[in-house]
Amino acid sequence: MTGDVVALRRCGEDAVLVELADGRARRRWEAAVRAAALPGLAEVVPGAVTVLVRADRPAALSALVDAVRRLRPTDAPEPPAADVLTVPVRYDGPDLADVARVLRGDVADVVRRHTGQEWEVEFCGFAPGFGYLVPVDGARARVWTSDPVPRRPTPRTRVPAGAVALAGPWSAVYPGASAGGWQLVGTTDLAVWDPDRDPPALLVPGRRVRFEAVR
Structure with a gap:
């Protein structure tokens, strides 16, 4: 070892x-x-x-x-380059303004930072298809690590499927409706988890992701 x-x-x-x-x-x-x-x-x-x-x-x-x-x-060998999955996001989350205050910016700044870099699925947990994403670019990652976005003091009893969220250095897309304590910044219609699809999960460890703002 x-x-x-x-x-x-x-x-x-x-x-x-x-x-x-x-x-x-x-x-x-x-x-x-x-x-x-x-x-x-x-x-x-x-x-x-x-x-x-x-x-x-x-x-x-x-x-x-x-x-x-x-x-x-x-x-250990270097892992092969991963395909980039584009996740279209409506930045309409109820916690967007709170996240902007934590990052000492405005809502447009949060959207710009979130969409302005690639993310990578570090690991999966919490629920089937729930990937924990970290920024790929080390310099830009400091945006999230120097001012980590806190979890909500009181978790919500229900977060809808497709909610795009931030907590600490991580970003995530809720694969299904569940309770959750992350800060919700947007919504996507992309089904990141579908048990009838092969494979059922789009967000698997090593997968690169880019968030794209849509209306």
Whole structure:
């Protein structure tokens, strides 16, 4: 292992969670695990700063953990360039003015910043098809990390499908109606999750996204 690893934690009888120092280390480790053809590997699940490695059966976990310990992720190959998904957005969200105040600008400034860069799905969670997006351009990403957009103090009991939202350094599109505490800045008609489609999720880890303002 490398110094990027904070801890290895057993998760149930067939998985181990690799806790990492930051998102960059997580990307290296995820790529290394996927590329290594580890014995007994069944599934790799990335998080913000974690990689869950699941064995295909409990008896295979010990050997899998040993193989993970021997990995040197600095040798991991670069992932291939991802297609860019354009998400049309009506910037009509009820929290748009609040976000503008946090970023010390106006509504037009929030729209310009949100649409003026590419985003990438870092990982998925919360609900099927819910991708956590981070800005690709490091310089522009400071807009969201220097003044992180807080979650709402009281979550909404219902957020509609297609709501485009911000929280912390992340952006997201709600794949279905649910409760939620993110700041809502817009709406899209693009169905990012459809269980009858193949594949059902448009927002998968590594997917590049560009938001486009529409009326």
